[in-house]
Amino acid sequence: MNFDFSDDQKFLKEEARKFLAARCTSAVTRGVLNDDAKPFDRDLWQAIVDMGWTGAAIPEEFGGLGLGHVELCAIAEELGRVVAPIPFASAIYVFAEAVMKIASSAQKAALLPGVVAGAIIGCLATSDGPGPVSADRTTAELTNGRITGTKLPVTDGDIATHAIVLARSDAGPGLYLVDLAAEGVARERIETLDPTRSAARLSFQAAPCEPLGTEGEGAALLSGILDRAAVLFAFEQVGGADRCLDMAKTYALERYAFGRVIAGYQAIKHKLADMYVKTELARSSSYYGAWALASDAAELPEAAAAARIAASAAYDFAAKENVQTHGGMGFTWEVDCHLHLRRARQLALALGGPPVWRERLIRRLELRNAA
Amino acid sequence: MDFNDSPTEAAYRAAARAWLDTNAPLAAGERASPSDEAAHLREGKAWQACKADAGFACITWPRDWGGGGGTPIEQVIFDQEEARHGRSYPFFNIGLGMCVPTVMAFADDATKQRFVRPAARGDEIWCQLFSEPAAGSDVAASRTRAVRAEDGTGDWIVDGQKVWTSGAHYCDYGIVIVRTDPDVPKHKGLTMFWVDMTSPGIDVRPIHQASGGSDFNEVYFTGVRIPDSQRLGEVGRGWNVALVTLMNERLAVGGGSGTNWPELLALARATPGLGDGPASEDGGLRERIADWYVAAEGLKLTRYRAMTALSRGETPGPESSIGKIVSANQMQELSREALDRLDQFGIIVDPGNAAIQHTWFWGGALRIAGGTDEILKNIIAERVLGLPLDIRVDRDVAFKDIPRGA
Numbered sequence: 001m002n003f004d005f006s007d008d009q010k011f012l013k014e015e016a017r018k019f020l021a022a023r024c025t026s027a028v029t030r031g032v033l034n035d036d037a038k039p040f041d042r043d044l045w046q047a048i049v050d051m052g053w054t055g056a057a058i059p060e061e062f063g064g065l066g067l068g069h070v071e072l073c074a075i076a077e078e079l080g081r082v083v084a085p086i087p088f089a090s091a092i093y094v095f096a097e098a099v100m101k102i103a104s105s106a107q108k109a110a111l112l113p114g115v116v117a118g119a120i121i122g123c124l125a126t127s128d129g130p131g132p133v134s135a136d137r138t139t140a141e142l143t144n145g146r147i148t149g150t151k152l153p154v155t156d157g158d159i160a161t162h163a164i165v166l167a168r169s170d171a172g173p174g175l176y177l178v179d180l181a182a183e184g185v186a187r188e189r190i191e192t193l194d195p196t197r198s199a200a201r202l203s204f205q206a207a208p209c210e211p212l213g214t215e216g217e218g219a220a221l222l223s224g225i226l227d228r229a230a231v232l233f234a235f236e237q238v239g240g241a242d243r244c245l246d247m248a249k250t251y252a253l254e255r256y257a258f259g260r261v262i263a264g265y266q267a268i269k270h271k272l273a274d275m276y277v278k279t280e281l282a283r284s285s286s287y288y289g290a291w292a293l294a295s296d297a298a299e300l301p302e303a304a305a306a307a308r309i310a311a312s313a314a315y316d317f318a319a320k321e322n323v324q325t326h327g328g329m330g331f332t333w334e335v336d337c338h339l340h341l342r343r344a345r346q347l348a349l350a351l352g353g354p355p356v357w358r359e360r361l362i363r364r365l366e367l368r369n370a371a
Numbered sequence: 372m373d374f375n376d377s378p379t380e381a382a383y384r385a386a387a388r389a390w391l392d393t394n395a396p397l398a399a400g401e402r403a404s405p406s407d408e409a410a411h412l413r414e415g416k417a418w419q420a421c422k423a424d425a426g427f428a429c430i431t432w433p434r435d436w437g438g439g440g441g442t443p444i445e446q447v448i449f450d451q452e453e454a455r456h457g458r459s460y461p462f463f464n465i466g467l468g469m470c471v472p473t474v475m476a477f478a479d480d481a482t483k484q485r486f487v488r489p490a491a492r493g494d495e496i497w498c499q500l501f502s503e504p505a506a507g508s509d510v511a512a513s514r515t516r517a518v519r520a521e522d523g524t525g526d527w528i529v530d531g532q533k534v535w536t537s538g539a540h541y542c543d544y545g546i547v548i549v550r551t552d553p554d555v556p557k558h559k560g561l562t563m564f565w566v567d568m569t570s571p572g573i574d575v576r577p578i579h580q581a582s583g584g585s586d587f588n589e590v591y592f593t594g595v596r597i598p599d600s601q602r603l604g605e606v607g608r609g610w611n612v613a614l615v616t617l618m619n620e621r622l623a624v625g626g627g628s629g630t631n632w633p634e635l636l637a638l639a640r641a642t643p644g645l646g647d648g649p650a651s652e653d654g655g656l657r658e659r660i661a662d663w664y665v666a667a668e669g670l671k672l673t674r675y676r677a678m679t680a681l682s683r684g685e686t687p688g689p690e691s692s693i694g695k696i697v698s699a700n701q702m703q704e705l706s707r708e709a710l711d712r713l714d715q716f717g718i719i720v721d722p723g724n725a726a727i728q729h730t731w732f733w734g735g736a737l738r739i740a741g742g743t744d745e746i747l748k749n750i751i752a753e754r755v756l757g758l759p760l761d762i763r764v765d766r767d768v769a770f771k772d773i774p775r776g777a
Contacts, residue, residue: 264759269752281669358661
């Protein structure tokens with residue numbers, strides 16, 4: 001049984017934590033939060049590119065470090081811990097993974113080196129508006145090989161260079177790669193609950209595109225992309241939840257009420273114990289997701305869904321109870337609790353919300369039990 | 372990251388599996404029903420002796436004491452393989468997991484020579500006599516009294532009542548914590564003994580549980596004479612001895628069982644739902660089953676993390692302390708949901724409902740047994756997260772002066 005990070009992976013994680021503690025302080029995150037003109041922190045992004053993290057799981061032939069997915073998971077946990085205000089999730093968990101999994105050799109060669117260099121930032125444009133994404137219901141359409149339609153919201157859509165767009169062609173729903181600098185693309189930055197991550201409305205008017213993977217198989221392709229990204233998102237969520245627990249603990253040990261620190265009251269002790277339990281369960285499920293992702297296991301869909309459900313719940317819970325533990329201070333702009341409250345929502349919704357993932361999971365379980 | 376055995380572990384698993392394949396199978400007709408306790412106990416004792424003779428009982432204990440001389444990960448591997456044969460028996464866990472290790476830690480050599488090996492073989496079974504009617508979570512509040520006999524033998528005379536003693540009616544020996552000095556604060560006036568359960572003055576009576584069954588006992592002590600040679604640790608140091616016993620309790624009590632998500636999913640498919648289709652099409656239920664699957668998997672995977680620590684020769688981290696809180700609550704909630712979905716039919720005592728109703732009762736019991744939810748959360752808060760201890764108003768007060776209610 002070897003169900004944990006290896007010593008090398010733990011070392012990488014420790015180094016990542018130290019690096020981010022120095023380079024991604026709350027002031028850095030707040031620099032993006034407080035400045036509407038600043039969609040992400042370019043200095044931090046460049047520093048992370050220089051560290052090679054954008055290429056952690058990308059093979060060396062494309063300029064990456066070729067370490068592996070468990071290493072990328074370790075990095076993700078640390079990025080989640082510090083609420084990093086950069087487009088790493090869109091560019092790496094979603095776009096780089098999608099390209100590696102389903103793109104043609106030519107597309108990989110054209111895109112991956114740029115992804116590693118931080119010059120190509122991809123995003124996922126699937127949402128047509130309120131309600132779950134559905135390949136069958138998507139309104140964007142392909143006419144004469146060009147896309148027309150609107151996607152809202154698209155995380156990092158305002159700063160990305162490329163988008164993976166869900167659209168219908170005569171063959172059925174498919175995924176299409178769009179160079180966002182091309183004609184027929186309009187973007188409008190939108191406000192979200194989490195201003196430390198940027199988002200946009202993308203409008204395509206006969207925009208040029210190329211298929212990513214087989215046309216007509218958009219539902220299955222998207223599902224595969226979401227499974228891979230869900231594991232990496234889960235690690236960010238676990239990192240965030242762990243940080244919330246840490247913040248709540250630190251505050252509870254400092255704050256006096258009724259003549260003693262509030263950490264001594266069972267109402268607070270049990271709340272923090274609940275945060276710990278949820279976070280550790282989510283961590284275990286995320287490890288399993290990491291294993292399934294790294295080994296391309298047939299169990300990936302269930303493992304990814306379980307990791308995502310557990311980690312979304314753990315981060316949402318930890319973030320709100322961290323606010324509660326801080327009392328009135330927790331509801332001020334100046335205290336960092338709301339950074340996590342916001343990011344927990346952003347991460348929980350960006351790949352499809354918990355109800356969607358529960359339904360994905362139970363369908364898999366029904367198939368498994370029927371077999 | 373993988374789930375594979377190391378080469379040494381794989382070799383051990385292969386040896387365990389081969390031995391089990393030869394020795395474990397019982398013909399269908401030979402197997403005792405757990406509801407026939409006497410027959411089930413006979414079968415369990417025979418199996419325990421068979422394992423001990425082959426070095427597969429108490430695998431981490433030294434061979435000289437009747438154990439297997441192995442490692443914790445080998446014990447886990449053997450347990451996994453044994454479970455595949457359905458040959459685990461509930462009779463030995465508390466004695467071998469908690470009581471006998473306490474004896475091994477505190478008794479003299481002659482006592483260990485006499486008792487450890489027979490316990491490992493299942494020839495003699497031990498129970499733990501700690502809880503009392505007024506000492507549950509606060510087990511250090513034990514009131515069962517021991518005073519020196521007036522005849523100058525140095526023997527102790529014990530009077531009082533223990534409760535929730537699993538297996539007292541079939542156990543041969545027990546370890547019992549008693550109050551030897553009520554004039555000092557509660558933790559300082561306790562002493563631990565081992566006791567022969569056939570001693571005159573011991574009266575074992577079954578508890579009639581809320582669920583209707585009787586799986587535990589009350590044990591009354593009336594003038595029970597215990598020689599001083601049966602003392603474990605020093606007079607007045609019984610709490611320190613008890614801590615050694617209790618360290619193992621959460622492991623011995625173990626995780627949940629019974630109706631879980633696969634059974635609920637199967638029930639949902641076979642039961643009409645709110646619309647025209649089966650209950651498995653009801654969105655609310657689907658979401659809950661998904662959550663319970665996630666929690667059950669999370670617990671299993673958390674155990675794998677503990678196993679990984681053992682496999683690396685490390686002590687498992689604090690994450691292993693969360694199991695019972697999650698599993699007991701899930702048993703209670705999931706089985707309640709199953710009865711909800713059966714609707715009016717769910718109230719009937721019916722063979723088809725029996726397993727669900729059993730899980731429903733026992734989820735509630737497991738939230739209390741072996742450390743309540745509340746005590747376990749305190750343990751996580753204090754030992755894992757390092758938060759302050761609760762205020763204890765009785766800590767520095769002579770036991771006899773502590774308020775005790777009705």
